Each structure stands twice: as C-alpha cells, then as structure tokens.
Amino acid sequence: MTALEAPGQTLNAAALLARRPWGLYVAVGFAVLLLVAAVAPHLLTSRDPSALDYPAALQAPSLTHWFGTDESGRDLYTRVVFGAAISLPIGLGAAVVGIVLALLLGSTAALAPRFIGAAVDRLLEVMFAFPALLLALLLITVSGPSAISEVFAVGLGTAPGYARMVRGQIKAAKGAAYVEAATALGHSRSRIVRVHILPNALRPLVAVFALSIGQSIVWASSLSFLGLGVAPPSPEWGALLDAGRSYITVTPWLLVIPGLVVVAVSIAATTIGRHLQSRLERGDRA
Template sequence: MTASLTESVVAPGTGSAPNPGESRHRRVTAGNVATGIGVALVATALLAPSVLAPRDPSAVDLDHTLAPPSLHNWFGTDEIGRDLYTRVVHGARDSLAIGAGAAAVAFLLALVLASAAALAPGPVARATDRVIDVLFAFPTLLLALLTVSVLGPSTSTLVVAVGVGCAPGYARMIRAQMLRARGSGYVEAATALGHSRSAVVRRHIVPNSLRPLVAVFALSIGQCIVWASSLAFLGLGVAPPSPEWGALLDAGRSYLTRAPWLVVIPGLFIVALALVTTAVGRSLQHRLERGE
C-alpha cells in the first residue's frame, strides 16, 4: 500500500522520479554548445575575418551612403558608403585586443598593489591598503577618464586607462586570496622547512592566489571591452578610420536619428562579445571548482 502511494506521488504519469542531475547536465551542455558557437565565431573574426567578410572594410561607395540594412549590405552602410557588416567583422580583432590588453594591465597593477598590501611589512601594507580603498571608491569610468586626461587620447592610453580603472577591484580580490594563502598549512610547512620568504611567495602564495582568478580574468575582458567602448563613445578611444567597435559607436552617434543602425549594431556586438567572454570565464570557473 505504501509503495503504491509513493509511486503515484513521485511519478504520476511515468513511474519514475525526475532526475535533477540530468536536467542540470542538459543545461550545462546547452551552455557549452552556445559558448562553443560564440567562441568559434569570435575566433574566425579574429584569425580570418576575410572568411566572414571578404570585402574591404575601407572601401568607399559614395553612391550608397547611409543605406539601410539590405541583402547587399547586411548591416547597411555608413556616412561614406563603407559596408558596416564588413567593418564590424574586421573590428572584432581590435576590440578584443583592447579588452584583453586592458584586463592584463589591470591584473598586473592589481598584483603589485595586492602583494604590497598582503605581504609587505606592516606600515607599507597598511598604507597600500588605504590606497586601494581610496582608488576603489572612485567609479571605474572616472579613473579611466582621469588617466586619459593626463596621458592624452590614443589606443595605448585607452588600454592603460581602462586597466587603471579596473585595477582597484581586482587588487582587493587578489589581496584576499593572498591573505588566505599566507595562512594556509602548505605555506606554514614550507616556512618550517626553511624555505626563504621570497621562495615561499614565488612558489606557493602567488600561484595559489592567482589560480582561482583565471576565470575572473576571462570575465574581466568583457568588462574592459564595455568600458573601452564607453570611452570611445565619448570621443576618447581609437581614432578613425579604425573599425574598432567603440570607434564605430563614436562615428555613428552623429547620425543616430537618420541611421540608427550605425550605433545599434556595433552596440549589440559589444554586448554579444562581452557575453561570450563571460560565458568562457564561467566555464573556466566551473572547471576549476571541479578540479579539472
């Protein structure tokens, strides 16, 4: 009697209970497929943009200026007749390079600040900790704007500015990881075995502090792309005629009412690339958590 009641409650129509692990596996598989497709498209745009867009991104056609999207020009044309689809595809390399470069600058600065805050002698550590807190209080975009105003607008300045803006947040994360690693058993064992402080830091604290942040680095690339595009939209990014997506936004804002596709389409691709890098970062994070 009890068994029959249990069967009817658990599986009224099938005779078996749903498997939560199976549904989770389906979600993970779908996420991996979506990530794989996105990564494949991004890789093609980076390594062989001519495969996706064989036209010349700088080719001018004054007879078809500000043409709306059509079968001939999938994303329309800009103010001097250049094909927007071709420029978007060829601009992916510049946008991702700026995002990855800015993320690298951010993590290098963060590593220096976090090392001083977590591993330096008391007064230096406290002073560095206060510097990190003060910088963290400023919005990312404001720090980037201040850096650009000091160094002047250019592509290299854009990379450095976005990196400086993002560094304080990453410094706090790395500092927390270093403090946790410094108090761990393997560091105490290495110290007890007579290893020098520099060797302990180099071989144990730094590697074990940065390993969990590999996924964060991938996530930060998308964030840096968005910040770089924001600066470019303000006229502080890559100069024309580069097809970098932020530069496309800056060039298209003058025609927002007449040709909104010049802003909407690059903006959508910026969001899409940020989502792809975020998906890759989360996938790396799940793998690290599982110990793969």
C-alpha cells in the same frame, strides 16, 4: 555531483543532450569567429572596410549589406569584422594591464612588510574611491586620446578592484593551516610563498581574469564612444557607436548592431570565464 551518479544509472538521449553546456559551445564558437575576424578578416568578408560608395549610403540591413551601410556607403558588417582587430587587442591589452597591476599591488599589500603593505592598502583605497571613469579621463587628458592611452586608462580603472581580490585571497592563504604546517616543517618563507600561498591564492582568480576581458572590452568601447579613444574613421566598435550616434533616429541599426556585438562579446567572455571558474572549483574537490 558526479559522485552521486550511480553506476548503471540510465539516462535517455534527450536528457543527455539537455545536459550539454550548449551556452558554452555557442560562446566558444563566437570566440573562434572573433579570433578569425581579428587575425584574417578577409576570410569573413570580401569587401574593404573603408571603401566609399555614396549612392549606397544609409541602407538598411539586406542580403547584400547584412548590417546595412553608413552615411558614406561603407558596409557595416565589413567594418564590424575589421573592427575586431582593433577592439579585441585593446580589450585584451587593458585586461592584461589591469591584471598585472592588480597582481603587483595586491601581492605587495598582502606580503610586503607591514608598513609597506599598509601604504599600498591606502593607495588601493584611494584608487577604489576615485571614480574609474574620472581616472581614465585624467590619463587620457594627459596623454591624448589613442588606443594606447585607452588600454592604460581601462587597465588602471579596473586594477584596484582586482587588486583587492588578490590581496584578500593571499591573506586568506597566508593564514591557512597548511602554511603553518609548512613553517613548522622548517621550509623557508620564500618557498612557502612560491609553493603554497601564490598557487592557492591565485587559482580561483584565473576565472575572474577571464571575466575581466569582457568587462574591459565594454569599457574601452565606451571610452571610444565618448571620443576619448580611437576616433571615428576607424572601424573600432566604440568608434562605430560614436559615428552611428548622429543617425540614431534615421538608421538605428548603425548604433544597435555594433552595440549588440559588444554585448555579445562580453557575454561570450563571461560564459567562458564562468565555465572556467566552475571547472576550477570542481578541481579543488578532485
């Protein structure tokens, strides 16, 4: 793309401005805000997320209460801000669990001796065919609802899909001509896997993993919403949704606002992931 731009080609300022990736800037700005909320929530709000104020219960969004208040008069904006410190680690943790599992399973399936690889292939197919939600339910029934079991349930649910991607990428890289060329030069197999196969196979997946964070947050929130994760007094976003559910006809913002936050987080993660992806793809052509 850049190669076609002629030197001396003039672009006016408006065209230059239109070319900036504004969506990306907004996404990064939002991600920074989330990070601040998770690490130092007091910088964003002066209230206490669990301070009760019954007279101010169920108020609509206003200048004092930006997102309104819940049935006990707690400020929803403050709760959403404090919820970041619970929801984000769960989402990130679940993404990490999913990715690590996917890497282990996928690379075993592609690189291990044939009979082991085939066994892992079958295991992946079973996991893939099994509804992820059912798998999560099973795990939570066994270990009881908690943030930790939520992390593992979501991680386990997303792992098979990514594992298949890892497997496919590694298999493709294994068959590449440069791998054969390295073999012909007399390099050891372990060196070829380390130097050629893994980097080439996994690089395109970096972006996919960034995308999975957004997905994991949505998943974790849904589990909490179903009462299978963090329970309602906590300001976790899924729990907020769950708590707001009873008042959906009276005070819809209790449900809509946390829902929008979850959507926004996953859009931001996706936008950043996409950008990363196209950067990496362009890097291939460097």
